[in-house]
Amino acid sequence: MRAELIMVGTELLLGEIVDTNATFLARKLADLGIDVFYKSTVGDNLERVSRVLLEALGRSDIVIMSGGLGPTDDDLTREIVSEVTKRELVVDEGVLKEIEDWFAERYGHSAMPAHNRKQALFPSGSQIIPNPVGTAPGFCLDNDGKMVIALPGVSRELKAMFTASVAPILAKRSSGQVLVTRNLHFAGIGESSLEEILADLLSEQANPTLALYASGGTVRVRMAVKADTETAGLELIEPVEREIRSRTGDYLYGIDGETLEQVVAERLLDKRLTLALAESCTGGLVGHRLTNVPGSSAFLNRGYVVYSNQAKMEDLGVKQATLDSFGAVSEQTAREMAEGARLRAKTDMGLAITGIAGPGGGTAVKPVGLVYMSLASSGDTIVQRHLWKGTREQIKNRAALMALRLLWQATK
Amino acid sequence: MRAELIMVGTELLLGEIVDTNATFLARKLADLGIDVFYKSTVGDNLERVSRVLLEALGRSDIVIMSGGLGPTDDDLTREIVSEVTKRELVVDEGVLKEIEDWFAERYGHSAMPAHNRKQALFPSGSQIIPNPVGTAPGFCLDNDGKMVIALPGVSRELKAMFTASVAPILAKRSSGQVLVTRNLHFAGIGESSLEEILADLLSEQANPTLALYASGGTVRVRMAVKADTETAGLELIEPVEREIRSRTGDYLYGIDGETLEQVVAERLLDKRLTLALAESCTGGLVGHRLTNVPGSSAFLNRGYVVYSNQAKMEDLGVKQATLDSFGAVSEQTAREMAEGARLRAKTDMGLAITGIAGPGGGTAVKPVGLVYMSLASSGDTIVQRHLWKGTREQIKNRAALMALRLLWQATK
Numbered sequence: 001m002r003a004e005l006i007m008v009g010t011e012l013l014l015g016e017i018v019d020t021n022a023t024f025l026a027r028k029l030a031d032l033g034i035d036v037f038y039k040s041t042v043g044d045n046l047e048r049v050s051r052v053l054l055e056a057l058g059r060s061d062i063v064i065m066s067g068g069l070g071p072t073d074d075d076l077t078r079e080i081v082s083e084v085t086k087r088e089l090v091v092d093e094g095v096l097k098e099i100e101d102w103f104a105e106r107y108g109h110s111a112m113p114a115h116n117r118k119q120a121l122f123p124s125g126s127q128i129i130p131n132p133v134g135t136a137p138g139f140c141l142d143n144d145g146k147m148v149i150a151l152p153g154v155s156r157e158l159k160a161m162f163t164a165s166v167a168p169i170l171a172k173r174s175s176g177q178v179l180v181t182r183n184l185h186f187a188g189i190g191e192s193s194l195e196e197i198l199a200d201l202l203s204e205q206a207n208p209t210l211a212l213y214a215s216g217g218t219v220r221v222r223m224a225v226k227a228d229t230e231t232a233g234l235e236l237i238e239p240v241e242r243e244i245r246s247r248t249g250d251y252l253y254g255i256d257g258e259t260l261e262q263v264v265a266e267r268l269l270d271k272r273l274t275l276a277l278a279e280s281c282t283g284g285l286v287g288h289r290l291t292n293v294p295g296s297s298a299f300l301n302r303g304y305v306v307y308s309n310q311a312k313m314e315d316l317g318v319k320q321a322t323l324d325s326f327g328a329v330s331e332q333t334a335r336e337m338a339e340g341a342r343l344r345a346k347t348d349m350g351l352a353i354t355g356i357a358g359p360g361g362g363t364a365v366k367p368v369g370l371v372y373m374s375l376a377s378s379g380d381t382i383v384q385r386h387l388w389k390g391t392r393e394q395i396k397n398r399a400a401l402m403a404l405r406l407l408w409q410a411t412k
Numbered sequence: 413m414r415a416e417l418i419m420v421g422t423e424l425l426l427g428e429i430v431d432t433n434a435t436f437l438a439r440k441l442a443d444l445g446i447d448v449f450y451k452s453t454v455g456d457n458l459e460r461v462s463r464v465l466l467e468a469l470g471r472s473d474i475v476i477m478s479g480g481l482g483p484t485d486d487d488l489t490r491e492i493v494s495e496v497t498k499r500e501l502v503v504d505e506g507v508l509k510e511i512e513d514w515f516a517e518r519y520g521h522s523a524m525p526a527h528n529r530k531q532a533l534f535p536s537g538s539q540i541i542p543n544p545v546g547t548a549p550g551f552c553l554d555n556d557g558k559m560v561i562a563l564p565g566v567s568r569e570l571k572a573m574f575t576a577s578v579a580p581i582l583a584k585r586s587s588g589q590v591l592v593t594r595n596l597h598f599a600g601i602g603e604s605s606l607e608e609i610l611a612d613l614l615s616e617q618a619n620p621t622l623a624l625y626a627s628g629g630t631v632r633v634r635m636a637v638k639a640d641t642e643t644a645g646l647e648l649i650e651p652v653e654r655e656i657r658s659r660t661g662d663y664l665y666g667i668d669g670e671t672l673e674q675v676v677a678e679r680l681l682d683k684r685l686t687l688a689l690a691e692s693c694t695g696g697l698v699g700h701r702l703t704n705v706p707g708s709s710a711f712l713n714r715g716y717v718v719y720s721n722q723a724k725m726e727d728l729g730v731k732q733a734t735l736d737s738f739g740a741v742s743e744q745t746a747r748e749m750a751e752g753a754r755l756r757a758k759t760d761m762g763l764a765i766t767g768i769a770g771p772g773g774g775t776a777v778k779p780v781g782l783v784y785m786s787l788a789s790s791g792d793t794i795v796q797r798h799l800w801k802g803t804r805e806q807i808k809n810r811a812a813l814m815a816l817r818l819l820w821q822a823t824k
Contacts, residue, residue, distance in 0.1 A: 013448045015439030016623065016634070018430055022453075027427025036425045037460055039453035041434075048449055055467070192483050192525045203485075212484065213423060214566065222423070277696075277717065283703025284689075284696025287717040291695025292805055294771055296719070302727065303717030305689065305699040311714035311757065315727070345723065359706055390545060393704055394568070 001174050003034045004060035006052055008067035008077055009153055010043035021066045021158050028162060032170055033177040033226055034062070044074040053084050057146050062170070067153030069136040071115040077150050078121055078139075085143045087123035095128060096120035099135050129165045133157050140169060147173070177226045180233025182208075182241060184221045187260060187405045189251040191219050197247050201240065208237050217401045218260070253408055260404045261289045267411040268299040275407075276345035277303035278316055278337040278352040280328065281371060285400040286353065301345045306337065316340030327366065329354050331383045334372035342376045349410070350376040353403050355386075357395045371399045375406050382410065413586050415446045416472035418464055420479035420489055421565055422455035433478045433570050440574060444582055445590045445638060446474070456486040465496050469558050474582065479565030481548040483527040489562050490533055490551075497555045499535035507540060508532035511547050541577045545569050552581060559585070592645025593636045594620075594653060599672060599817045601663040603631050609659050613652065620649050628806075629813045630672075665820055672816045673701045679823040680711040687819075688757035689715035690728055690749040692740065693767040693783060697812040713757045718749065728752030739778065741766050743795045746784035754788045761822075762788040765815050767798075769807045783811045787818050794822065 005025055012019050022039055029036050037060065040052045049068070056063045068077030082089045099119055103112040122128060122139045129138035131152065138151040138161055149166055151158045186194060191214040195202060198221070202210050208225035223240055227233035245252060254263045268275060277287050277300070287303040290296050304315050309328055312318040317340040318333055326332040334354050342350025355371030362368035369388040374381060384406060388398050417437055424431050434451055441448050450472065452464045461480070468475045480489030494501045511531055515524040534540060534551045541550035541561070546569040553560045561578055563570045598606060603626035607614065610633070614622050620637035635652055639645035657664060666675050680687060689699050689712070699715040702708050716727050721740055724730040729752040730745055738744040746766050754762025767783030774780035781800040786793060796818060800810050 013438055013451060014442045015435045015437065016625065018432060018435050020430060023427045023430050025427070026425055030426045037455060037457070038464070039425060041451035041453075043449060045449070052450070192527055195484060195527065196525055211422065211486070222428075224426075279696070279699075281703075282700070283708075283712075284691070284699025284715055284717065287691075287696025287719075288694070288700050288808075291693075291717075291719065291769075292808070294804055296695075300695075300717075301720045302723035303696055303715075303719070304727075305696065305703075305712075305715030305717065307699075307703065307709050307715070308713045314756075315714065315716075344726075357703075392706055394545075396700075396704070 001034050001062065002060045003029050003036050003062040003064060003170075004056045005036060005039040006049070006056060006063060006065045007039065007041040007153075008044065008049055008065060009041075010045075010074075012041050012067075013043050021153065021155055024155075024159055025064060025066070025162065028167065029170075030179045032167065032174055033179050034170060034174050044068060044076060046076050046080060049076060049080050050084055053080060053148075057084070057143075057148070060146075062147045062149065062173075064149045064151065064166075066151050066158055069119065069138060069150060069152045071113065071118055071135075075118075078118075078123065081141065081148055081150060082123045085123060085141060085148065087125055087141065087143070089121040090124050091120050092122055092128060093120075095122075095137055102135055127169075129161050131157055131161055132164065133160050140166070177228060178230060178233065179224060179226055180230050180237065181222060181224045182234075182237045183256050184223075184241065184244060184252055185254040185258065185260070186219045186221070186248065186251040187217065187253055187401060189219065189248070190214075194219050194221070194248070194251070198244060201243065208240055210240070217398050250409075253405070259292075260401065260408065261293050264404050264408045264411070265290065265293040265296055265299065267408065269295070271411060273299060273349055273411065274301050274345075274347040275299055275349045275351060276301050276341040276347040278341035278350060279303060279305050280307060280312070280337070280353060281355040281357045282353045282396050282400050282403070283307065285396055286351070286403050289400060289404065301347045304341055312337060316344065329356055329366055329370060329372060331372055331374075331385065334374035335376070335381050335383050338374035338376035339381055348377060349407070351403060351407055352376075353399055355395070355399055357392045357399075359392060369395050371395070371402075373399070373403050373406055375410050377410065382406070413446050413474065414472045415441050415448050415474040415476060415582075416468045417448060417451040418461070418468060418475060418477045419451070419453045419565075420456060420461055420477060421453075422457075422486075424453050424479075425455050433565065433567055436567075436571055437476055437478070437574065440579060441582075443591050443593060444579065444586055446582060446586050456480060456488060458488055458492060461488060461492050462496055465492060465560075469496070469555075469560070472558075474559045474561065474585075476561045476563065476578075478563050478570055481531065481550060481562060481564045483525070483531055483547075487530075490530075490535065493553065493560055493562060494535045497535060497553060497560065499537055499553065499555070501533040502536050504532050504534055504540060507534075507549055514547050539581075541573050543569055543573055544576065545572050552578070589638045589640055590642060590645065591636060591638050592642050592649065593634060594646075594649045595668050596633045596635075596653065596656060596664055597666040597670065597672075598631045598633070598660065598663040599629065599665050599813060601631065601660070602626075606631050606633070606660070606663070610656060613655065620652055622652070629810045665817070671704075672813065672820065673705050676816050676820045676823070677702065677705040677708055677711065679820065681707070683823060685711060685761060685823065686713050686757075686759040687711055687761045687763060688713050688753040688759040690753035690762065690764040691715060691717050692719060692724070692749070692765060693769045694765045694808050694812045694815070695719065697808055698763070698765065698815050701812060701816065713759045716753055724749060728756065741768055741778055741782060741784060743784055743786075743797065746786035747788070747793050747795050750786035750788035751793055760789060761819070763815060763819055764788075765811050767807070767811055769804045769811075771804060781807050783807070783814075785811070785815050785818055787822050789822065794818070
């Protein structure tokens with residue numbers, strides 16, 4: 001069964017708000033195992049919305065519309081559905097009374113503005129979808145075997161109404177299959193390299209289907225399968241996941257909603273390891289990401305944002321001679337920062353990052369994007385050199401990501 | 413002139429990501445005075461994307477496509493544009509060499525995967541849109557008086573390419589009026605309070621129109637006007653802006669693209685003031701935000717992420733007795749942290765934040781969301797107490813925002 005979304009509202013086409021309703025509806029439909037092949041966004045315009053609705057009814061089984069159910073003149077959804085489906089608008093007396101009561105309760109007897117009367121009109125034959133959190137009810141209309149569902153654009157109303165009324169209607173109508181997904185997260189490997197490693201799986205891909213998504217230095221592999229139950233779906237995913245894991249072990253850091261900082265935090269807590277940070281070019285970003293994890297105070301003892309040479313020396317004991325001979329962005333300084341942080345905080349590990357985030361400060365020998373990171377522990381001290389291109393924030397983000405990855409690898 | 417957006421990507425129809433590209437493009441087109449009447453989202457499917465593109469070319473002057481330019485088999489945008497516009501795909505040798513070089517630079521000689529060769533193919537007659545931050549260039553094609561522009565789906569690439577190349581192309585092509593906007597940013601005041609202060613201006617609003625947007629503790633007032641020239645538009649905006657400023661002086665911190673950290677950085681640089689940070693619950697976030705500003709090393713000497721009591725005492729000289737009597741989250745500890753950071757770093761100012769970000773760690777007397785912040789300077793030390801509701805990340809973000817606002821107020 002195929003559903004299609006029509007988001008109505010001029011403000012959505014001006015880019016002034018992000019359309020989270022569409023994201024919500026798409027995810028809920030996916031969970032119900034209903035395919036969404038098209039989503040259209042269109043302004044509050046009679047002709048254009050009618051055109052899109054007509055097109056949608058021609059190619060999809062279910063059309064869900066959001067917006068245009070308010071009391072004002074540019075709220076046109078009920079009129080448009082009425083016209084396109086050739087169903088007269090009729091007043092629902094029960095709903096009218098509810099709206100009158102809603103206003104009376106808040107603003108006194110007969111307080112309902114005349115405009116709001118419109119919200120009690122529905123195309124004949126509609127099933128009314130109650131709105132538990134606002135004045136505008138929605139409706140569901142069966143028309144020549146196609147279903148049109150109209151919901152208000154206000155997010156909390158749309159969400160409440162979908163969950164309470166629309167999901168059960170759709171579940172009954174849909175085949176009953178559910179979509180089961182599994183996401184694997186990778187760091188330290190590019191999208192196309194990962195694609196090569198998984199080439200045969202990607203080309204075979206039928207059940208589950210596989211897809212790759214790259215963002216901010218990480219890559220996600222998404223497996224999805226339609227099945228009668230969640231358990232049945234997971235059984236189909238399991239062997240493919242096992243195969244992917246066997247090929248990519250070193251790069252795979254998490255599943256589904258897990259973040260790199262979460263898996264790092266879990267490993268540190270599991271092994272009862274404590275950590276001190278010494279950040280220069282990342283400016284506190286690694287500390288910020290790690291402290292996003294609840295309970296991080298159990299392993300993170302402290303961090304030093306050593307943005308000046310003076311701080312590197314005073315707080316971490318980096319030697320003047322090291323800075324003079326090799327510079328603040330060097331293997332040697334990174335090493336002394338990591339070891340200094342570990343020593344000063346008396347922690348099991350010290351993690352240091354020093355680099356040139358730009359846009360200024362680069363030279364031919366030490367260009368913008370050059371970053372050294374170091375991890376000191378009881379056994380030894382590792383140092384890595386990286387060179388990235390990008391803006392200041394991109395370089396900071398990439399450096400923080402790879403520093404977390406270094407920590408993750410070292411705590412295996 | 414009418415533009416239309418086609419967002420390509422199955423993941424967009426699964427609700428797994430919020431489509432911020434569409435919001436970005438819509439806003440930029442509005443700024444250029446170009447109307448957007450339709451936006452369609454469609455999966456990675458040859459037939460369905462072709463159908464939507466054909467429909468779009470029938471009703472709009474400019475079609476901007478996002479996504480489907482990657483190296484994998486389900487990246488179909490170039491093939492679809494080629495087919496719909498009947499323009500053969502041809503290799504651009506210059507682009508091919510750039511992609512080969514990109515891989516060689518990162519992964520060594522001949523490292524380019526065979527797949528990526530596809531990214532050098534363009535419908536004949538295309539103008540290539542360079543991609544300064546990734547491997548996939550876009551293209552712009554004039555076809556029977558209609559323009560098709562194809563950009564990658566990766567947000568930072570799409571944004572960089574639109575700003576650098578597409579906006580100038582569209583500005584040249586668009587004939588009529590321009591949309592002139594001005595955004596005023598506020599911190600420390602809620603949306604509804606600001607709405608009350610500006611009630612008459614909001615109800616009058618015709619030219620310019622006014623709108624309020626709240627997000628993450630800040631509120632933005634957007635003024636917009638269509639005019640023949642930017643100068644003419646700004647002249648209409650200017651008196652309204654002056655009136656708003658006269659009513660809201662203390663809360664307004666920036667205009668248009670300015671961030672709070674940028675205006676704080678400017679003030680510190682102007683006054684040649686140096687700063688040290690002492691962060692507990694924000695975990696490095698204030699340091700991260702301040703170091704996002706290029707040149708921040710000129711005022712930020714260092715930061716301490718004192719996540720343990722041990723660090724608060726050892727690094728900042730917070731007294732054991734203070735922690736014992738008042739606790740780590742207290743006015744007294746915040747004060748000693750700020751003064752300790754300033755003293756130790758020998759800076760003009762010391763800024764400290766200590767609080768309970770949750771979800772654990774709260775008590776009846778000191779609930780989750782309780783945050784103290786303190787600013788020490790040569791004259792005196794200020795302490796503020798705040799109590800917010802929200803998730804761990806929301807409380808961290810709000811605390812960092814208000815700490816930056818404290819700094820901004822103190823450097824007037």
